[in-house]
Each structure stands twice: as C-alpha cells, then as structure tokens.
Amino acid sequence: MHPDSADPVASYYSATVNDATVYPPLAGAVAADVCVLGGGYTGLNAAIELAQRGYDVVLLEARRIGWGASGRNGGQAIGGFADDARVAVRLGPAAAHSAWQLGLEGRAILLERIEHFRIACDYRPGYVAAALNRRQLEALRAEAAARAARGYPHPFRLLAGDALHEVIGSDLYAGGLVDDGDGHLHPLNLCRGEARAAASLGVRIHEHAAVTRIDRGPRLCIHTAQGQVSAAALVVAGNAYLDGLVPELRGLVLAAGSFIVATEPLSRARAAGLLPTAAAVSDGNTLLDYYRLSADRRLLFGGRCNFTGREPRNIAAALVPRMVRVFPQLAGARIDFAWGGKVAVSLNRIPQLGRIDGNMYYAQGYSGHGVVPSHLAGRLLAEVIAGDAGRFDVFARIAHRRLPGGPRVAGALLTLAMSWYRLRDLLGW
Numbered sequence: 001m002h003p004d005s006a007d008p009v010a011s012y013y014s015a016t017v018n019d020a021t022v023y024p025p026l027a028g029a030v031a032a033d034v035c036v037l038g039g040g041y042t043g044l045n046a047a048i049e050l051a052q053r054g055y056d057v058v059l060l061e062a063r064r065i066g067w068g069a070s071g072r073n074g075g076q077a078i079g080g081f082a083d084d085a086r087v088a089v090r091l092g093p094a095a096a097h098s099a100w101q102l103g104l105e106g107r108a109i110l111l112e113r114i115e116h117f118r119i120a121c122d123y124r125p126g127y128v129a130a131a132l133n134r135r136q137l138e139a140l141r142a143e144a145a146a147r148a149a150r151g152y153p154h155p156f157r158l159l160a161g162d163a164l165h166e167v168i169g170s171d172l173y174a175g176g177l178v179d180d181g182d183g184h185l186h187p188l189n190l191c192r193g194e195a196r197a198a199a200s201l202g203v204r205i206h207e208h209a210a211v212t213r214i215d216r217g218p219r220l221c222i223h224t225a226q227g228q229v230s231a232a233a234l235v236v237a238g239n240a241y242l243d244g245l246v247p248e249l250r251g252l253v254l255a256a257g258s259f260i261v262a263t264e265p266l267s268r269a270r271a272a273g274l275l276p277t278a279a280a281v282s283d284g285n286t287l288l289d290y291y292r293l294s295a296d297r298r299l300l301f302g303g304r305c306n307f308t309g310r311e312p313r314n315i316a317a318a319l320v321p322r323m324v325r326v327f328p329q330l331a332g333a334r335i336d337f338a339w340g341g342k343v344a345v346s347l348n349r350i351p352q353l354g355r356i357d358g359n360m361y362y363a364q365g366y367s368g369h370g371v372v373p374s375h376l377a378g379r380l381l382a383e384v385i386a387g388d389a390g391r392f393d394v395f396a397r398i399a400h401r402r403l404p405g406g407p408r409v410a411g412a413l414l415t416l417a418m419s420w421y422r423l424r425d426l427l428g429w
C-alpha cells in the first residue's frame, strides 16, 4: 500500500479487519459543539473523551476510519513517548515526572478502551526493547534502573547475552529489556472499534469527508466538498496526512515513511522458535526495525524508515534481507503482504500539542511511537476544551522548531539527516 493510496487493500490489517462499518459522508450544513478533523486514534479518542463529557461532536475523516497511520502501523503498544529522556530534559524534573505519569496513563486509557468497549483487536502483553550493541544495552540498563527508582508499576527485566533467547530466537542482539506492561495489537481493528465506541456515545462520524477549508472566528465553519460544520472548537488530528491545510502547522513535522511486510502464517513450532513468548520487539537504532507475531502467527516485520516519505520500489525486497538478518531461519518464507504509511516525526521527537486562535487545538508528531500517546492526547485535548488546560500545557509549553526553508531545502536536509542516522546506527553510537 502506498502511503498516499486511497485503498489500503494490500495491508494485512485491511485483509483481516473485523468491522466494515461505513459512515456516511457529510451532507449539508450541521452544527456541533466540537468538530474533529481526522479518524485516527487522536481524533477518535478526543471525540470519545469529549462525548463522555457531554459535548456534541462531529468527526470528519477524509477517507476511511483508520486509513492513516492508525490503521497501518506496527501495532506495538508501548508506554511513554518516542524519546522519554529528551522529554525529561526539556521539561525539567517536576514537569518531567508529570510527563512520565502521563506516559503510563496513555497505556491505561488504551487498555480501558479495549476492555470497556469490548474491542476485539488481539491485544497481547509483552514487549522487548532489544539492544544491537553494548551502547544500546547500557542505555537499557540505565532505563531499568530509572524505572526501578520511580516505582514502575509493571513487571520488567533486563536480559543480557544468551539469556535473551528466552524471548527472541536470534543471535543478533547484545540483550534486551522485557516489559510485560507493554504489548501489541491489531491496529486497524482497534481503530475501527474506537470509531464504534465513539458512535455509540453519539459522535456523528463522516467518512469521505475531507476538510477543504476552515473559516475562523469565534464560531468556526469547517468545509468539506458536500457540507459544512459550524462549531465552537476544532480538534486538528490529521497528523502526517494533514498536508498543509493549517498554515500554522506547516513544517512542524516530517512525514517520514515506514514499511511493513507480513509473512505467510507460520506453524506453531516455527513461530515459537522466533518469539517464544510472542512478545513484540523493536531495536535501539534511530531508524529502527520492529516486529511481532500476528494472531494467525505471521511475522509482521517493519522498518526501512526514511525521511522522504517515498516508498521503496519494492517494499518486500527492501525489508526481507533485514528480517532474515534477525531470523536466518525465515529465509525463503513467503511474503503475503507489504505496505507502508506516513509517520509524523517532530524535530526533537517530542509530541506536539497546542492551540491556535484560542479555539483550534492540535496533537501530532508522536515520532513513530503514537499508538499509546495518541490515546493520552485525546484525553488532554478534551480536558483543554472543557476548560482544564493544566495537563495539556505540560506539552503545549514546549517550543517546537520548524523545518527550515521550503520543501526543496527541507528535502536536502532530510537526506543528510538520514545518512547521519544510518551512520550512527551502523557504528553503534
């Protein structure tokens, strides 16, 4: 699936989606308390939280619910943020502690959604942060010590050397941090389940309803090709797919590409040889590889991230050698699906939450680690709209840089940044 393609047929997730509900396009003029742009986790969770607080909400999705990153991702549900250390440095000790707690709350919200709304999305606990070299292992050791000091509420353990074979059937790694608080799931089924939950709370959802114009003022008018929503507030949750609609958000995130292949279903024994506890894994590189077993025992292997957003000519040809480097035993396994999507990466890898003109609110830029934080962002967006800005402002206070220059300059800089990260990963810095 091309990151821009309208029809996500080639993804393993769209082939195994368990909720095919179609929501009608917007027709004519309607009014609401809040309009939400974007039918991914951020928009849906903001809508759920707002509806739970009694707001009348209309949600507009340009294509289908889960068409963006939320229906295509690696399914790794990991607490915290893309770069917790950097969040801590930017916020200082007191606010960093609040941010750490918010990172845990994001995961609790996700699990609560699955349980409360009975969302069948194959959630399975277990995640391993795998170290490719000694530097990465030392970083994990420091992370384990920090968790112990803070009273991390879930079981975790550091495994070094061969001990890691307990969870990963590969000789590639120096060790890993195993966390039973994190886990993995079917991302599109989660997203469609959350849409069903929002609709059950009265949220009016419209698909094929791309927002084309926003008339600003004390009462906003949000236009699609066939209708308008008049609302007191707007949540902008288009993330990497927003494409410049809101001038204030242009250049704040890079729309990077990330790609995934799914093997044929593996026998029980073969799957257990790869991942004996069926935990999800990602490595410690900046341009990382990530993988997990699906419920029907395919290996879903992702990576090959690039900052141009451009798709490799042949996704499987780009990813399979990386997969076989981790698991030589998978050489020759059939690849049934290959797809990609756009990841919104902020320059400092910290999520961006903020407000525009006092009645437009946004959350974006989870930097490849958005499954859990987008759930938290949904709650914080609802809180700020309901008049309680305290927790939203923990993040909204962080200043974010824009990509310098126009798209051409930015493109050249990104290529340079890519090469730098590749080199760093290669040398194990």
Ligand SMILES: Cc1cc2nc3c(=O)[nH]c(=O)nc-3n(C[C@H](O)[C@H](O)[C@H](O)COP(=O)(O)OP(=O)(O)OC[C@H]3O[C@@H](n4cnc5c(N)ncnc54)[C@H](O)[C@@H]3O)c2cc1C
Residues within 6 Å of the ligand: 037, 038, 039, 040, 041, 042, 043, 060, 061, 062, 063, 064, 065, 066, 067, 068, 069, 070, 071, 072, 073, 074, 075, 076, 077, 078, 209, 210, 211, 212, 237, 238, 239, 240, 241, 242, 243, 245, 258, 259, 260, 290, 302, 340, 341, 342, 343, 344, 363, 364, 366, 367, 368, 369, 370, 371, 372, 374
């Ligand atoms: C290949 C890939 C793998 C990833 N793997 C992981 C992972 O394993 N773990 C993890 O934590 N994170 C992962 N991520 C990141 C994660 O998926 C995202 O951070 C998260 O899904 C973002 O959710 P969102 O709702 O903000 O954005 P999206 O899910 O992208 O939703 C935005 C929606 O807005 C809609 N939209 C855009 N413009 C308009 C408009 N004008 N009008 C109406 N609608 C509009 C789009 O159609 C889209 O559906 C991955 C991402 C990708 C692409």
